[in-house]
Every structure is written in structure tokens, then in C-alpha cells.
Amino acid sequence: MLRELVRSQGERLPTNRSPRAPLDRRSFLMCALASGTALGELAVPACASPSALSSQSGQQTQNDEQFVVEAKFYEKLPNKKIKCKLCPRECNVGDKERGYCGVRENRGGIYHSLVHSRVCAAHVDPIEKKPLFHYLPGTVAFSIATAGCNVNCKFCQNWDISQSRPEQIPADYAPPQRIAALARQFNCPTIAFTYSEPVVFSEFLMDTADAGHQAGVRSIVVSNGYIQQDALRQAYGKMDAVKIDLKSFSESYYAKVVTGQLKPVLDTLVTLRKMGKWTEIVYLVVPTLNDSDAEFRGLAQWVKANLGTDVPLHFTQFHPEYLLKNLPITPVPTLERAKAIADAEGLHFVYIGNVPGHPAQNTYCPQCRKMLVERVGFTASTLLIRKDGSCPFCRHLIPGIWHA
Amino acid sequence: MSALPSASRRDFLRQCLTGAVALGASRMPEAQQAALTAKSRVVVAHDPLLRGTGSTVDASRIQSLLDRAMLARFNRDRTVDTPLAAWRRLVRPGDRVGLKVNTLGGRGIASNLELVEAICERLQQAGIKTGDIVVWDRDSQEMERAGFKLSIGGDRVQCFGSDRVDYEDDLAAYGSVGSRLSKILTRYTNVLINIPVLKDHDGAGVTIALKNMYGVIHNPNKYHPNGCDPYVADLNMLPEIRTRMRLTICDATTAMYEGGPAFKPEHSWKCNGLLVSSDPVALDATGWRMIERKRAEKGLKTLEAEQRSPRYIVTAADREHRLGNCDPSCIEVVEINAEV
Ligand code: SF4
Numbered sequence: 001m002l003r004e005l006v007r008s009q010g011e012r013l014p015t016n017r018s019p020r021a022p023l024d025r026r027s028f029l030m031c032a033l034a035s036g037t038a039l040g041e042l043a044v045p046a047c048a049s050p051s052a053l054s055s056q057s058g059q060q061t062q063n064d065e066q067f068v069v070e071a072k073f074y075e076k077l078p079n080k081k082i083k084c085k086l087c088p089r090e091c092n093v094g095d096k097e098r099g100y101c102g103v104r105e106n107r108g109g110i111y112h113s114l115v116h117s118r119v120c121a122a123h124v125d126p127i128e129k130k131p132l133f134h135y136l137p138g139t140v141a142f143s144i145a146t147a148g149c150n151v152n153c154k155f156c157q158n159w160d161i162s163q164s165r166p167e168q169i170p171a172d173y174a175p176p177q178r179i180a181a182l183a184r185q186f187n188c189p190t191i192a193f194t195y196s197e198p199v200v201f202s203e204f205l206m207d208t209a210d211a212g213h214q215a216g217v218r219s220i221v222v223s224n225g226y227i228q229q230d231a232l233r234q235a236y237g238k239m240d241a242v243k244i245d246l247k248s249f250s251e252s253y254y255a256k257v258v259t260g261q262l263k264p265v266l267d268t269l270v271t272l273r274k275m276g277k278w279t280e281i282v283y284l285v286v287p288t289l290n291d292s293d294a295e296f297r298g299l300a301q302w303v304k305a306n307l308g309t310d311v312p313l314h315f316t317q318f319h320p321e322y323l324l325k326n327l328p329i330t331p332v333p334t335l336e337r338a339k340a341i342a343d344a345e346g347l348h349f350v351y352i353g354n355v356p357g358h359p360a361q362n363t364y365c366p367q368c369r370k371m372l373v374e375r376v377g378f379t380a381s382t383l384l385i386r387k388d389g390s391c392p393f394c395r396h397l398i399p400g401i402w403h404a
Numbered sequence: 405m406s407a408l409p410s411a412s413r414r415d416f417l418r419q420c421l422t423g424a425v426a427l428g429a430s431r432m433p434e435a436q437q438a439a440l441t442a443k444s445r446v447v448v449a450h451d452p453l454l455r456g457t458g459s460t461v462d463a464s465r466i467q468s469l470l471d472r473a474m475l476a477r478f479n480r481d482r483t484v485d486t487p488l489a490a491w492r493r494l495v496r497p498g499d500r501v502g503l504k505v506n507t508l509g510g511r512g513i514a515s516n517l518e519l520v521e522a523i524c525e526r527l528q529q530a531g532i533k534t535g536d537i538v539v540w541d542r543d544s545q546e547m548e549r550a551g552f553k554l555s556i557g558g559d560r561v562q563c564f565g566s567d568r569v570d571y572e573d574d575l576a577a578y579g580s581v582g583s584r585l586s587k588i589l590t591r592y593t594n595v596l597i598n599i600p601v602l603k604d605h606d607g608a609g610v611t612i613a614l615k616n617m618y619g620v621i622h623n624p625n626k627y628h629p630n631g632c633d634p635y636v637a638d639l640n641m642l643p644e645i646r647t648r649m650r651l652t653i654c655d656a657t658t659a660m661y662e663g664g665p666a667f668k669p670e671h672s673w674k675c676n677g678l679l680v681s682s683d684p685v686a687l688d689a690t691g692w693r694m695i696e697r698k699r700a701e702k703g704l705k706t707l708e709a710e711q712r713s714p715r716y717i718v719t720a721a722d723r724e725h726r727l728g729n730c731d732p733s734c735i736e737v738v739e740i741n742a743e744v
Contacts, residue, residue: 079663079668080666081606092606092607094606094607094664094665094666095666096508096509096510096665096666097665097666099625100625100626100627100628100629102623102625102626152626154582163622163626164622164623165545165622165625167567167623168567168570168571232491259626259629260732322575323575323577323582324584370586
């Protein structure tokens, strides 16, 4: 289990399972909340197999309609077409068609989300696994996802849910109040929207964040940041902390490897900063594709100039997956080179991720250099930062939300 | 199969297509052989009385039109002198035959039921067991909405969507495409007969034979950018599709020249025809020209002028793909009309 947990690229689903077998996904969902209760009272989804098919038995189908709500961010066009305004892709979608993400459908000129309350993965994770290092360290987050994503990263570790249409994935009906209640039941101070791409389930995210706040549970999101500004303000405005996967610092990488664009993601980071949202950045270092000194330096200089020196920047290790199985694991010296460059540019909190036991997983005071948070795996084993957020040794204020 | 094709993988595929290794000429799909050698034959069959005096297609007339079209397609070979002989050129007893229909547009613009029944009839006469024929599309509900009656198990023609059996866990990948394939394709069939409809597509320009393969994969929504180019061509390169594909019988009983892929009655016409070819690229190129002619007749701009020319058809014929011919000089269009 630990081996799987530490391989967080984006954020990998916990996998004590064969990754894409429906039954195992289902088992996972149920195991995720291992105490035997949790989502147990939710409906058992369909799990068809050829043998079931031949006897015409065992055919249960999800009631797809219960997950359908009108989408929030779109424009109506002539001839029953619509233009989606949720992410920068701005899909023009004809009647009966879906956008690129596969979870939003035009029905007679009205655009719909097909994934409201359609939870295909749920798990209680350490918040460090997101990773958020400066936000409530040592706590756990009730982490959920629906199917779908608005990009198609060739290294995705959760492609079996992110690159599928919702009806292809076993899911449970879990409305916002239920999620909030489960988070409380499992002593999670936060709900995390993660694993796939929360941008595409914004309506569900917004309603769940509201339900969580009413129940005293905060919300965090793990996202690619590929979202339009208006939707960003409305949807992520409800978040208490945000982790953005900045997948590279080059447009060509975004075009070829991510199937997206860099500029809107940078805009997202700047807006989040203006909104005062606690934000951390993860940069997955993929050997030969986004690991040059120039790219690391350009990234660090941009962060410093636009977001300041206090935003945590995590360089994480790539593992071959999905459509990039031909590349090796990122060598640790490459990650150390990235960190050294960002450190030299003046960033205060540069971490190395997915490398268990590496000293650059700990938090050090930028003023006195003493270690303030020690992390072992995904656990903050030592937290010395004072209640007022300052260093106990030199009283320097350490940016972050350290205590509930 | 799970990684993007590396240079060596592409080379391997290219070698396959030039007949150098692995897929010997005898197993090479006919369209690809044609692309390398002779002209591709596309039969365009019409019957102005296909619907009699009513609006629905007459079952016996479409059977007869299909027979004539099949004969015209295969009679290059002198031993093929009856429709049944044509079918026997295509399939052998023991084959498990998938009929990939298109039902996305609902009843108004889905693969015609009478046509599909006529094909099933001839397949059985050619020696295919009833239970070894599967009529399928991606979604059972869409099939039902288009008028197909689901049939699962037993000794009868099978009819259901990929949703009933799911998709393979492993990715099939070529070029820009990485997808899970329907288990209907991979586990229920060794022969594929493609039965698309002839229609306009707002993003891709047209959707006919090649694009109908989007119904075979779990993630078609990922492949609509850039007018579906090169995704359609890359998808059709997947060995699981290429090695099964034997014939396209395009239903042009009702066709659409604008407003697709959903059904827009105001942009449809009773074309009362069929297009039959073993070369899906040639068939698409021919169907595209038919749609352009209808658009001109209706005073509409060309697809090129609307910046949605189906470039993927050209890509499918290029040196990397060689899925068939799209150059008109390499296509032999055989027009036949039903006896009135
Ligand atoms: S959210 Fe989905 S439908 Fe909307 S623009 Fe993005 S990819 Fe397209």
C-alpha cells in the first residue's frame, strides 16, 4: 500500500486493485472507507460481464438521470448549439453531443452536467498526499472524484476514470450533504476534490463545498487550473485551499503532452493569488520533456515575479504510465537540480515529491533554516510551527494555514 | 499496446502495410491492398421507388438494392455471379460478424432497420450462424431509440450496445489515439461490416464510414478537436479494427447535408441509396462529394468554405496511413439503379 501511496503523480487513486476492472473499482470504492459503513448504503452500480450478458441476468444500470443538472457556465447559440464557458477549450457542442471532457451534454440546446453527485472514487487521504504541505498538516481529507477531464495528459495515472465517460465507470449517488456528513463521520476537516479533474464537475464541487461549510468542513481542490476566469472565481472561490498542477512551463508541452494551454493556467495562478486563496504548485518532472534548466529557471522566475517567493513549489517524480510508458522514472538528481535552480532564484519553499525520505520533503524556516515540519511518507511526524504560524526559533512568520 | 507508438512501432506498422512482415498480403484488408494496387470500387446504388408510395423503406426493395450493389461490388471476380456468391467472398461459416450501425441521431438518421435485416438474412444464407451475428453500437438505449430491439443471448441475431459488455481494460494506441476498445469488437467478432449513415457533421465536415469507428472506443469525445484530424485516421489504423474490417455498406436511404450529426429533418433528403465499398476512404470521399453536391443544390457554401472540410479523409489516405484511396482518379464509382 505504501508503495502505491507514495507514487502520487497528479494524485493517483489508491490502488490495492487491478486498476481498470469495474468490479475492482467498485471494491476499491467500498474498501476506501474500510470501516464497513461509509458509502455502503449507496446503490450498487452495474457491473456487466459477457457471462451475465448471455444469461440476460445481472444487468443493473445506473439511473443516469439522477446525476443530471443544468450546467452553470455556457452560452446558447443558434440551432440548439451551445458554447461551453467553463474551461478555455470553449467547446461548441451540437444537440445530443458532448464536450471534450465527456461529462457535459447538450440536450436540445440546454447544456447539462452528467456527473452531479456521481462519485466514482472516494477515499480518506492524508492532506500531504494532495500534496498540500502548508495547509492543516497531519490531517486527512475526504477525497472524491467523478469521471472526466478537460485535458488528456499522456502520463495520467488515473486515466481509467479521468479519460472515461461517466456511464463507463461504476459510481454511486452521493449528494453534497451526504459527502459532508461522511467527511464529519471520518473526522476529516476537509473535503478534497481530486483524482480526475474537478473543473469538469464544478456544479457538484460548488454545491458540496457549500454543504461542507454548513457542516463545518472545509474544501480543497486538486486541479489543472485549466478553467475560465469567471468559473474560476465562482467555483474555486468556494475553496479554502488549492493545489494546481502546473505541468510544464512551455506552450508546446501543453499542446503535445497535455492537450491544453499554458497561458490560462498561469492566469489561474495569478487570479488565485489575487483572491487570497492558499495555493501550492506541483510540477511533475518528466524526463526529456520538461526537465531543462532553462524551463526550471523560467518557471521559478515567473513564480517569484507573479506569485511571490512564499508559494510552495513541489517538483515531483514521474512514473511511466498510460501513454508515456517509454520514459524512465525521473532520476532524483534531476529533481534536486530543479530544486537548486528554484532555490537560487529565491523561492522559499521548494519541495521534492514522490521520493520517500528525501530531506526536501520537510519544511525549513527560510530565515533561520531550522526544520519546522518533518514528513515521513505522507505523515507530518513533527510540526513545530506555533499556533500563530511563526517559527518557534526565530519568530519568522511561515506562510500557510497550519492549525485548524 | 499501451504506450504511444515509438518510431520503431510506427516502422513496424508501416512495414506491415507494405507487406514486408507479419500481416501477409492474404490477410491484408482489401482496402489497403487496393490502395497499393488497383482502383477502389465504390458502388452507388439508387432506387427511386425504395419507399413505394409511403415514407418507410420497403423491405423487399432494399433487399433487392443490396443484392445488386453487392454483385456490382464483387463481380470483378468472374466467379461472383450471384449476390450470395458475393457474400460468400466476404464471410465464411464460423465467422463471427459484427454489424456496426450508427444510431446516435435517433430514428430519423440511424442505420436503417430493413437494411440491417436484409444484411443479416444474406449473412445467414452465406453460412453464418444466427447467434454469430451481432448488431451493435456504443449505447443500447440509443439503439432502442433508433428502433432496434435489443437481443442478448440465445440462438438469434444479437443486438446490443457496448455498455452491456464494457470496454477492454488495456489501451489500444496508434499515433494520436489511445483508447479502450469495445469488447463487442474484440471478443464477439472476427469480421466487421460497417453500416454508417451518410451525413453532415458540424465539427468533422462529414461522418460516414471512417468516423463511425468513434463508436468503437470509450473516449470519442477526446478526438473531436481539429475537425477530428488525424484522430479518425489514427483510430482506423488500430490492428483490432483494420484486420476485421471487410466492407462498408453505407445507408443513404436518408442523408443529411447540413446540421449533423443530430437529426435535422429540414436538412435531410430522401437519397434512397446505398454506398458499398471495401475501401472506407474511397467510400467516404465519394459520400463527401455527394453531400457537397446536395449543399450546392441547396445554395449552401462548400464545407471547405465553412472551414470544416473533412481533412481526416485525406489523412487516412496519406503515406503513413494508407487506409484506402481518396484521389478520384484512383476510385471507380459504379452507379447502379434499381429496376423500376
Ligand atoms: S469543460 Fe468540458 S465541455 Fe466545457 S469547454 Fe471544457 S472540455 Fe469543453
